[in-house]
Amino acid sequence: MPDIDLVRIGPDDWRELRDVRLAALLDAPGAFGSRHDDWVAAEEARWRARLTDVELTLLARRGDGEPVGMVSGADSGQWVELISMWVAPSQRGTGLAGRLVDEVVAWARRRGRRTCLMVRDDNVGAIRCYLRAGFVDHGVSPDWPDDEPAERLMWHGE
Numbered sequence: 001m002p003d004i005d006l007v008r009i010g011p012d013d014w015r016e017l018r019d020v021r022l023a024a025l026l027d028a029p030g031a032f033g034s035r036h037d038d039w040v041a042a043e044e045a046r047w048r049a050r051l052t053d054v055e056l057t058l059l060a061r062r063g064d065g066e067p068v069g070m071v072s073g074a075d076s077g078q079w080v081e082l083i084s085m086w087v088a089p090s091q092r093g094t095g096l097a098g099r100l101v102d103e104v105v106a107w108a109r110r111r112g113r114r115t116c117l118m119v120r121d122d123n124v125g126a127i128r129c130y131l132r133a134g135f136v137d138h139g140v141s142p143d144w145p146d147d148e149p150a151e152r153l154m155w156h157g158e
Contacts, residue, residue: 020067027086032084
């Protein structure tokens with residue numbers, strides 16, 4: 001894989017998060033619970049809060065510093081939920097997604113937590129990635145609302 005570093009970011013890196021998250025929301029609008037319109041006009045305080053409230057956010061940066069991926073881990077106190085996963089189209093198929101997932105799982109393990117995630121039922125590429133990374137698919141909850149896009153629950157390492 002080309003020279004790509006995974007870097008943990010915090011509230012002072014809010015501009016970089018803004019740029020990569022907005023790019024992700026435009027590139028893959030169906031893959032996220034949020035929409036581009038929900039965040040495009042967000043003020044600095046909201047971006048900083050996102051980086052404070054969600055304890056782990058990693059950016060994947062190319063050697064030239066350009067962000068080409070991101071992932072976050074939200075600790076519930078009982079488990080860690082892997083959220084906001086995105087890899088730039090130019091980096092898909094390179095193994096970068098697996099590296100990002102592995103970092104969140106390792107962070108959760110160090111905290112004594114298991115890792116789970118929710119993924120859209122129609123996001124076949126992401127589901128395959130998560131299965132390769134050791135997640136087990138528990139399917140769509142039988143009480144999932146009919147008027148919402150179906151999401152599958154996956155747990156790591158069962």
